[in-house]
Amino acid sequence: MVAMALAEAPRLGLNADVLAQLRTIVGSDWVLTRPDELRTYECDGLTGWRAVPLAVVLPSTTSEVAAVVRVCHRQGIPFVARGSGTGLSGGALPLTDGIVIGLSRMRSVLRVDLENERVVVQPGVTNLEVTRVVEASGYFYAPDPSSQRVCSIGGNVAENSGGAHCLKYGFTTNHVLAATFVTTDGEVAQLGSSALDSPGYDLLGVVIGSEGTLGIVTEVTVRIVPQPERVQTLLAAFPSTDAAGRAVAAIIAAGIVPAAMEMMDRATIEAVEIAMHAGYPDCGAALLVELDGPAPECESLFTRVDALCRDAGASEVRVAQDEAERARLWKGRRGAFSAMGRVSPDYYVQDGVVPRSRLAEVLAKIRGLEERHSLRVANVFHAGDGNLHPLILYDRRAPDGPARAKALAEDILGLCLDAGGSLTGEHGVGRDKVCQMPRLFSAADQEVMHRVRAAFDPSGLANPGKLLPTPRLCGEHPGIYRPHPLERSGAAERL
Amino acid sequence: MEMAGEVPTRPGAPGDAVSGLIPDLVVTPGSAQEVSAVLRASSQRGWSVVVRGGGTKLTWGAPPRHCEIVLETGRLDQLVEHEPGDLICVAGAGMTLGRLQSLVAGAAGYRQRLMLDPPQGDGATLGGLVATRAAGPLRARYGTMRDQLLGAQFVLADGTIARTGGKVVKNVAGYDIDKLLVGSLGTLAVLVEVAVRLHPVADSSRTVLLEPLSPSEAGSFCAALRRAPAVPSLVEVLWPERAVLVRIESSPEGAERQAERVVALHPRARVLDEPEARLWEQRVEGRPWGGSGPVVGISVPLSAISALLELAEREAASGALLELSVRGTIGVGEARLVADPQAVSRTREGVEKLGGQMELHRSGAEVGRLGSASQDPVARRLMKAVKTALDPGDILAPGRWDWEA
CATH class of the missing domain: 3.30.70.2190 (Alpha-Beta Plaits)
Known part of the structure; x- marks a missing residue:
């Protein structure tokens, strides 16, 4: 009953002096402390993890962010930076003994420089907004995570977001050139530069994908790229994922790098048909292939892709004739996650990576796991880069429902790692997978990461408990009540 | 000087000098464990270690202050894995680019390549290409090692053997330590093995x-x-x-x-x-490294390419600039100048006025140091903290970066 005693201890609250300091910095309207207000921030896109923070602070400028961080630094208050809260690994999960620094008010596009192919934005600007401000001029911002309508550039930097088109275009790290960065002691640094090759270590390279554990970016300079002259999309129907996998291998062997190559298995196709009538063919696996580039190149390669799909056993190949048809072909793929809500009470999205050449083998083993765990798995994934998104269908009201789903999800991750892949291709480690890190990284590998962390954040206040495992997170059980360090220092008290 | 274990060792000779510093020892470890033994011993004794791959870019960055040990990577040259269907290759950091290209060129009916064409590329090693971020004309489309590196095994100054990244193209697990190693000029760790992305060769x-x-x-x-x-x-x-x-x-x-x-x-x-x-x-290949004189790397905003060429015209007319190559779609290139400190600093000022940057890739000692870590004092402090965290004794190529610039 030790855990009960802890749970019943009154909630921590920031003391009046600290709150006054925060209110002076951002204005009293932008420091949230009422429980109903705080609950909005209790989780990100991974809703299974929830925690109510001490306060949510919403700064509007770099200097406000820096001043808020200085208060945290002085008082020893942990902080979690948050963009739109769409992350799927609990990276923006608040800390019950910390504050959330929300960057949603910082949503201005600061500069559009077409001549230099750069756009400078505040971190709260959405991913799609960057493309919107330049598309009329013939440019776009290449990283396109499926949440691009709402997810923020600051969050994309934290997670090194990719998207369906990253096989050809790369990730956030390939498109961000510079950032204004608030250090964990509240100083402001310029990392990188708008021109390439800024001198010294590539700090920006390690900040991108660091999940808010090294500091906070408050201005981001991104590269925009000219829109391709031609985009061609086809959907090929195969009897099985094996056959579709052969088509993927043949396309790669032919030296073709598609802009996107997405596969859906039968369970996914059935779900999207029920949920949104995408009009997909009734088949064992559907492969969506998109090529883009100069018309002469795109057209000649597209003909070959079509032929390679048929050679691999495609029963039908649908070619989008216009933008509306292209949108229709993508509709089922984009809606695949939400479609699962129609065929299963609950689902958990796994995010693992396998070497492309091991796809067929891993998919077959996942089918074996389905039987062993008596749960269904729908597979939808980025076939071009081996990034799997198995959707584990379960019912949380069934006996051990969530636990069984979690066990299956972890087994699938084990398959990915055994095949030489990775723990996460795009959703990040966050809180969700922090205790899985030792499955991929040795103690020495993690030690290097801890040292880098300590170089940026010696007091460990920036998003602690995410990305890097600690014994307290992953081994020890909660103990008896001891005064929180913030209580001892007087920065917070039990309410 | 005694070095731990069975690592092949010989006394340094004038031909081993790095920026004029003749090492006491040249060691040639053949495994991560041997690299670790060398670095542990060096750390304990406070010896400075400069890593040499193909020896083609030892002049990049500022000259090191000390160099007791030259660590050669030539024996770390095994092909670990080439999976053509995955467009990836894993190899020892001491493998030369020339050898890697010939190994992956036609395997199993695929035609692939590591899309890097740095100066003196055939003899350059993979580890050296990570450490220097050296690239050539192909950078216009494919970027540098920053864009090709998927993962690495490396050894820290205290002998810690660690890995970062992996061998898949898509991977966001843990910090992207790869990025810190790219362009670190041998000051953070000794690379043992690298995993790189390959690209198909067009018809x-x-x-x-x-x-x-x-x-x-x-x-x-x-x-x-x-x-x-x-x-x-x-x-x-x-x-x-x-x-x-x-x-x-x-x-x-x-x-x-x-x-x-x-x-x-x-x-x-x-x-x-x-x-x-x-x-x-x-004519393009190996430019502008052919003749003598300092070679500098230059980057400018895209809108300043004309202005950079005007600067090149002026400096060429006055005899200060000998050759310039610029990747015209990304604003990055190299120039060869006359060995005159004034010509170098004037060019640098000109480039910085255009919003660009210049770094020294080959100097005569008379040109002086040009390896400033960063213009931004807070960024510089963070860089120094990273260096101290990974190499607290400052034994790996000390002085390559000028922290006080």
Whole structure:
């Protein structure tokens, strides 16, 4: 009953002096402390993890962010930076003994420089907004995570977001050139530069994908790229994922790098048909292939892709004739996650990576796991880069429902790692997978990461408990009540 | 000096000198464990270690202050894995680029390549290409090692053997330590093994030449090229030749028709026949490293390419600038200058005035140090903290970065 005693201890609250300091910095309207207000921030896109923070602070400028961080630094208050809260690994999960620094008010596009192919934005600007401000001029911002309508550039930097088109275009790290960065002691640094090759270590390279554990970016300079002259999309129907996998291998062997190559298995196709009538063919696996580039190149390669799909056993190949048809072909793929809500009470999205050449083998083993765990798995994934998104269908009201789903999800991750892949291709480690890190990284590998962390954040206040495992997170059980360090220092008290 | 274990060791000779410093020992470890033993021993004794791969870019960055040990990576040259279907390759950091290219070129009916063509590339090692971030004309389309590196095994100064990244293209697990290693000039860790991304080799290519051009014509041509429906793999602006060379690599039809589009951008642009194309490619290769004099890396904003070429005209007229090559679609290049500190600092000031940066890749000692870590004091403090965290005794190429600049 030790855990009960802890749970019943009154909630921590920031003391009046600290709150006054925060209110002076951002204005009293932008420091949230009422429980109903705080609950909005209790989780990100991974809703299974929830925690109510001490306060949510919403700064509007770099200097406000820096001043808020200085208060945290002085008082020893942990902080979690948050963009739109769409992350799927609990990276923006608040800390019950910390504050959330929300960057949603910082949503201005600061500069559009077409001549230099750069756009400078505040971190709260959405991913799609960057493309919107330049598309009329013939440019776009290449990283396109499926949440691009709402997810923020600051969050994309934290997670090194990719998207369906990253096989050809790369990730956030390939498109961000510079950032204004608030250090964990509240100083402001310029990392990188708008021109390439800024001198010294590539700090920006390690900040991108660091999940808010090294500091906070408050201005981001991104590269925009000219829109391709031609985009061609086809959907090929195969009897099985094996056959579709052969088509993927043949396309790669032919030296073709598609802009996107997405596969859906039968369970996914059935779900999207029920949920949104995408009009997909009734088949064992559907492969969506998109090529883009100069018309002469795109057209000649597209003909070959079509032929390679048929050679691999495609029963039908649908070619989008216009933008509306292209949108229709993508509709089922984009809606695949939400479609699962129609065929299963609950689902958990796994995010693992396998070497492309091991796809067929891993998919077959996942089918074996389905039987062993008596749960269904729908597979939808980025076939071009081996990034799997198995959707584990379960019912949380069934006996051990969530636990069984979690066990299956972890087994699938084990398959990915055994095949030489990775723990996460795009959703990040966050809180969700922090205790899985030792499955991929040795103690020495993690030690290097801890040292880098300590170089940026010696007091460990920036998003602690995410990305890097600690014994307290992953081994020890909660103990008896001891005064929180913030209580001892007087920065917070039990309410 | 005694070195731990069975690591092959010999006394340093004048030919081993790094920026004039003759090492006491040259060691040639053949495994991560041996690298670890060398670094542990060096750390304990406070010996400075400079890593040498192919020895083609030891002059990059500021000269090290000390060099007791030269650690050669030549024995770390095994092919660990080449999976053509995954377009990846894992190899020892001491493998040369030339050898890697020949191993992956035609395996299993695939035609693939590591898309890097740095100066003196055949003899450069993979580890050296990570440490220097050296690249060549192909950077215009494929970037540098920063864009190709998927993972690495490395050893810290205290002997810790660790890995970062993996061997898959898509991977966001843990910190991207790879990025810190790229361009770190051997100051953070010794690379043992690297995993890189490969790209397919296109079936066909066409080369277009445009000459002679004024600086502003060349700048406008590059701007037009960036917007044109063509994806060149090479766009080299060559000064004082006043020429732009463009190469398209694609399917036969794709190459042909994209080349036509490039030609249509300027009345004097023309497609070269095969022998002439070969001739120009040879001229581009290894430029501007051929002659003597300091070589500097230059980057400028895209809008400043014309202005950079004007600067090149002025400095060439005064005899200070000997050669310049610029990747015209990304604003990055190299220049060879005369060995005159004033010429170097004047060029640097000019480049910085354009919003760009300049770093020293080869100097005469008379040119002085040019390895400032960063202009931003807070960023510089963070860089120093990273260096101290990974190499607290400052034994790995001490002085390569000028922290006080």
